[in-house]
Amino acid sequence: MAPPLAELWVYLSATPLLFLTLTLLVYQGAYLIYRRAGFHPLLNPVAISVALLVALLSLTDTPYESYFGGAQFVHFLLGPATVALAVPLYAQLGKLKHAFWPICGALLAGAVTALVSAVGIAWALGASDLTLLSIAPKSVTTPIAMGIVERLGGLPSLTAVLVVCTGIIGAVGAKYVLDALRIADQSVRGFALGTAAHGIGTARAFQESDEAGAFSGLAMGLCGLVTAVLFPLGVWIVRALP
Amino acid sequence: MLAALTVLLVYQLVGEIAVVAFRLPVPGPVVGMALLFVSLMIRGSVPDDLRDTAQGLLRHLSLLFVPAGVGVMAHLNRLTDEWLPISVSLVFSTLLTIAVTAIVMRALLARRLKGQ
Numbered sequence: 001m002a003p004p005l006a007e008l009w010v011y012l013s014a015t016p017l018l019f020l021t022l023t024l025l026v027y028q029g030a031y032l033i034y035r036r037a038g039f040h041p042l043l044n045p046v047a048i049s050v051a052l053l054v055a056l057l058s059l060t061d062t063p064y065e066s067y068f069g070g071a072q073f074v075h076f077l078l079g080p081a082t083v084a085l086a087v088p089l090y091a092q093l094g095k096l097k098h099a100f101w102p103i104c105g106a107l108l109a110g111a112v113t114a115l116v117s118a119v120g121i122a123w124a125l126g127a128s129d130l131t132l133l134s135i136a137p138k139s140v141t142t143p144i145a146m147g148i149v150e151r152l153g154g155l156p157s158l159t160a161v162l163v164v165c166t167g168i169i170g171a172v173g174a175k176y177v178l179d180a181l182r183i184a185d186q187s188v189r190g191f192a193l194g195t196a197a198h199g200i201g202t203a204r205a206f207q208e209s210d211e212a213g214a215f216s217g218l219a220m221g222l223c224g225l226v227t228a229v230l231f232p233l234g235v236w237i238v239r240a241l242p
Numbered sequence: 243m244l245a246a247l248t249v250l251l252v253y254q255l256v257g258e259i260a261v262v263a264f265r266l267p268v269p270g271p272v273v274g275m276a277l278l279f280v281s282l283m284i285r286g287s288v289p290d291d292l293r294d295t296a297q298g299l300l301r302h303l304s305l306l307f308v309p310a311g312v313g314v315m316a317h318l319n320r321l322t323d324e325w326l327p328i329s330v331s332l333v334f335s336t337l338l339t340i341a342v343t344a345i346v347m348r349a350l351l352a353r354r355l356k357g358q
Binding site for chain 2: 023024026027031044045046049050053054057058064067068071072074075077078079080081082083084085086087088089090091093099101102103105106107109110113114117118119121122123124125126127128131135138139142143144147155157158160161162163164165166167168169170173174177178181183185187188189191192193195196197199200202203206213217219221224225228
């Protein structure tokens with residue numbers, strides 16, 4: 001006799017297999033939709049996957065911790081993937097040397113804009129201190145942002161969510177902003193995406209061209225470095241003020 | 243693929259160790275990326291195996307953010323309480339950052355071309 005569905009569910013949801021498989025299935029479904037629509041930026045696969053998974057977990061009353069028990073194997077790959085960004089970056093070495101100073105200037109302008117505008121707007125609209133601390137590094141890739149916020153006493157898991165939202169917003173909106181500004185240079189388009197929207201922006205940039213993707217990956221790494229230094233310094237200054 | 247994946251993990255591990263040993267303010271994988279980049283510069287080329295594995299991983303970079311994104315359900319209370327400052331800040335700050343970065347980089351590149 002087949003076991004009742006509820007019993008089967010209890011058994012399966014206790015192993016990593018179920019939620020790992022579910023994550024991969026849902027993402028591939030979302031990616032299929034994205035591809036069918038000619039990679040339209042509004043149909044971002046991360047946004048669709050997250051929405052579907054949250055709906056599924058809510059309907060089945062599954063807590064996030066149980067889900068993450070399986071999904072952590074995917075999450076873990078963020079580390080090696082970050083290291084792997086060195087490869088496309090190296091392929092752009094020639095362009096990189098040529099554009100060294102413009103890159104430094106754009107990076108500093110972008111990183112400061114991201115930090116100051118995120119905190120400034122949220123503060124002006126009455127966000128709590130904990131939210132301000134957690135939203136500040138939103139443009140930086142997840143592992144870096146979580147690391148910074150954890151050290152400063154914010155909520156790393158909230159930061160992770162805000163970082164992913166930022167990435168989706170950047171990946172969805174970049175094309176419209178950059179087209180409106182008539183930016184055609186692939187290296188500039190990629191660099192702006194990576195600075196503002198880290199890895200999700202970089203995935204989007206690779207959709208435009210390899211050059212945009214490589215510069216986006218570079219921007220993502222550099223913006224992480226700069227923010228990791230600037231943000232704790234800024235917090236230190238603000239806390240030292242009377 | 244196995245060898246290349248091992249290389250990536252070794253660089254990440256060395257990065258993590260360096261971060262702890264020297265109390266660096268950046269995460270291990272970023273240090274690992276910098277070290278791999280320097281190694282490739284010294285070597286002068288990318289091994290085929292490493293190139294394929296890196297491409298494979300990066301092709302689905304978006305997927306890797308899904309588990310963290312689903313964490314939104316653990317913070318629904320705070321997000322609904324403060325939805326206005328959070329959403330306005332995220333949207334405007336992100337789009338503004340894209341615009342500022344692109345404008346500054348384009349201006350500096352144009353100035354450099356004129357200088358040559």
